[in-house]
Amino acid sequence: MANATLKKIAQVLDISISTVSRALKNHPDISQSTKQKVMELAETLEYEPNAVAVNLRSKNTKVFGIMIPSITNNFYDSFIAAVEEEVKHSGYSLMILQSADNPETETENLKIYRQNRVSGVFVCLSKETTNLDAFHKMKDAGIPVVFFDKVPDDDTYNRVCLADKDAAVMAAEALLKKNKKNILAIFGDTHMSITKRRLNAFQETLLINQEISLSIEYADTIEEAENIISSYFQLKNQPDAVFCMSDEILMGVMKSVQKLKIEVPQQTGIITLSDGFFPKLYYPEITYIETSGYRLGKLACERMMECVKGKEEAKEIYVNSRFVEGGSL
Amino acid sequence: MANATLKKIAQVLDISISTVSRALKNHPDISQSTKQKVMELAETLEYEPNAVAVNLRSKNTKVFGIMIPSITNNFYDSFIAAVEEEVKHSGYSLMILQSADNPETETENLKIYRQNRVSGVFVCLSKETTNLDAFHKMKDAGIPVVFFDKVPDDDTYNRVCLADKDAAVMAAEALLKKNKKNILAIFGDTHMSITKRRLNAFQETLLINQEISLSIEYADTIEEAENIISSYFQLKNQPDAVFCMSDEILMGVMKSVQKLKIEVPQQTGIITLSDGFFPKLYYPEITYIETSGYRLGKLACERMMECVKGKEEAKEIYVNSRFVEGGSL
DNA sequence: AGCGAACATGCAAACGATTGCGAAAATAAT
DNA sequence: ATTATTTTCGCAATCGTTTGCATGTTCGCT
Numbered sequence A, B: 001m002a003n004a005t006l007k008k009i010a011q012v013l014d015i016s017i018s019t020v021s022r023a024l025k026n027h028p029d030i031s032q033s034t035k036q037k038v039m040e041l042a043e044t045l046e047y048e049p050n051a052v053a054v055n056l057r058s059k060n061t062k063v064f065g066i067m068i069p070s071i072t073n074n075f076y077d078s079f080i081a082a083v084e085e086e087v088k089h090s091g092y093s094l095m096i097l098q099s100a101d102n103p104e105t106e107t108e109n110l111k112i113y114r115q116n117r118v119s120g121v122f123v124c125l126s127k128e129t130t131n132l133d134a135f136h137k138m139k140d141a142g143i144p145v146v147f148f149d150k151v152p153d154d155d156t157y158n159r160v161c162l163a164d165k166d167a168a169v170m171a172a173e174a175l176l177k178k179n180k181k182n183i184l185a186i187f188g189d190t191h192m193s194i195t196k197r198r199l200n201a202f203q204e205t206l207l208i209n210q211e212i213s214l215s216i217e218y219a220d221t222i223e224e225a226e227n228i229i230s231s232y233f234q235l236k237n238q239p240d241a242v243f244c245m246s247d248e249i250l251m252g253v254m255k256s257v258q259k260l261k262i263e264v265p266q267q268t269g270i271i272t273l274s275d276g277f278f279p280k281l282y283y284p285e286i287t288y289i290e291t292s293g294y295r296l297g298k299l300a301c302e303r304m305m306e307c308v309k310g311k312e313e314a315k316e317i318y319v320n321s322r323f324v325e326g327g328s329l
Numbered sequence C: 001a002g003c004g005a006a007c008a009t010g011c012a013a014a015c016g017a018t019t020g021c022g023a024a025a026a027t028a029a030t
Numbered sequence D: 001a002t003t004a005t006t007t008t009c010g011c012a013a014t015c016g017t018t019t020g021c022a023t024g025t026t027c028g029c030t
Helices: A006-013 A017-024 A032-044 A051-058 A074-088 A103-115 A133-140 A164-177 A193-206 A222-232 A247-259 A293-308 B006-013 B017-024 B032-044 B051-058 B074-088 B103-115 B133-140 B164-177 B193-206 B222-232 B247-259 B293-308
Strands: A063-068 A093-098 A120-123 A145-148 A158-162 A182-187 A213-218 A241-244 A269-274 A287-290 A316-319 A322-324 B063-068 B093-098 B120-123 B145-148 B158-162 B182-187 B213-218 B241-244 B269-274 B287-290 B316-319 B322-324
Touching: A006 A017, A006 A032, A017 A032, A051 B051, A063 A074, A063 A103, A074 A093, A074 A293, A074 B093, A093 A103, A093 B074, A093 B093, A103 A133, A120 A293, A133 A145, A145 A293, A158 A164, A158 A293, A164 A193, A164 A241, A164 A269, A164 A287, A182 A193, A182 A222, A182 A247, A193 A213, A213 A222, A222 A247, A241 A247, A247 A269, A293 A316, B006 B017, B006 B032, B017 B032, B063 B074, B063 B103, B074 B093, B074 B293, B093 B103, B103 B133, B120 B293, B133 B145, B145 B293, B158 B164, B158 B293, B164 B193, B164 B241, B164 B269, B164 B287, B182 B193, B182 B222, B182 B247, B193 B213, B213 B222, B222 B247, B241 B247, B247 B269, B293 B316
Parallel strands: A063 A093, A063 A120, A120 A145, A145 A158, A158 A316, A182 A213, A182 A241, A241 A269, A269 A287, B063 B093, B063 B120, B120 B145, B145 B158, B158 B316, B182 B213, B182 B241, B241 B269, B269 B287
Antiparallel strands: A287 A322, B287 B322
């Protein structure tokens, strides 16, 4: 008999609902004999507490929201996987919503989160988001928000992000060490703050050396990155190294590399920022600075748990970068 | 003032909760004047209905569960994306849980779904699952289950799957048409029913032609696939075509292809079953039979919606395959 | 016998929203 | 003016669980 309730058990045993409730929780007020009867019946009736009712009573849903631009993205996947793993032991579940990089959808999703009274929300901002009003409402509703990856500039929020500067600096230093002189660097969407941070740090580090010629390009899609390589490698003055800001760009670059049969690392070196999955798809494996979604997820969870326990003051946390040697530089 | 309730509104306006409730739903019983007052106050108080309370009352949470072995898998991503898109207009949300290919976790997750009274669950079985008892409980609880991709043999369940046979046959036919004679076919985990189905259909189709030499290998990981290629292409009698059962295998194959500088399609042809993302990463783009997670998701949703509306009889549905020409064969 | 402590259980309110039914008020019909 | 009808609203139960407080019972002790 599924969907048993405390009421049913109480009726069968002819005792009160409260006694049943307490018996199941092993409350000291209840005698051993009743406890046993109750527990046995609950077992045979396959009683399972109605989480919805518990939530209503406790005002705590034990559900976290995660909002990302799109699920079909390896980086977010590992973030989600990390969060799921982490919050599970504490009895939390996840409610995942996609913003599709659309601020309106983003606002709607926040509304859904509010109406469902989630315990907290992890948010990776959409590319287009400029107005943060919708997020203020979350504060009013007492729902903690932890931003990750694409975070707002506003420092009154909790933000967990990759150490973009560090990573870009590490990549630049690796290029310097290899004595590369003619570098092509491809970055992503210029709107995004991570692009700016990465770009600035990268440029600054490289410009220490005056003899270096640095070309900066931007690509929003795999195809654009592909085309950039095609045009650059048709010139007489070919780059001796290519820097990719993200996996997406790396994919475009590598497609062109295969097409043009560019020899890596002999003809040109390649380095990228990446979560680590895609660089291992190629031969030679691509040298990269790890920007781990997984570790980001773990950190975001820690922060979220603090928020839930009341430590609401905004914090900015960085997950540090790691140089991973492939054979591409 | 966040977290307003019907009660608060009622108190401020000195009317009953039921009137407030009806006014907000534009119930004809309520006068225009009260409706206006209520709606205005609700607006300024930023009233938002408590979904938890509504769920408890209506016994309908408007949440679907999705259980998959691991989120970090492109195929499931597109499935999830499709489902999320699809169910959203109907007001449903998603609760995603990973089984990590562990039957125990699977059972625990089902329990979570039951306790949260989800409206239905989409399940992709773990590799190790043999016992379906845990899923019977869902039936008892009146929660519809729609299996997808890795489905049980038991035909009393709803199953939405890829047309594995068709896809394998299509791949085999493409190889025949290209007049390939020395074919290496790499399959995945032998436990999985999809492996068997794909393997049988593939073999049968090819064996029509007696002159064809077919080598069958199995790989559970990217590395294993990589090694298989390495060993086969060190022989004098190299395959003139490679068939990959999945993206995972394709990735391993392509890594070796790059390493050994095998010319595709001149030296050897390649064809794979795939969702479509990874084949486009290479040059030439890999020819594949599309097994679309996205379309699978859409279909699974349709079936689920029918279940929710009461049409519970078990059904098996296939999403048909599509040949996508790349340049690799 | 009488009184307090310890134990076991039940009552009822609460969480927030929905809804059938009844009742008061306002309007219409006779 | 009285009855009939409509409009407008509130009462109270319900969903399933939790919990403070009160009640009742059984001992033990003097």
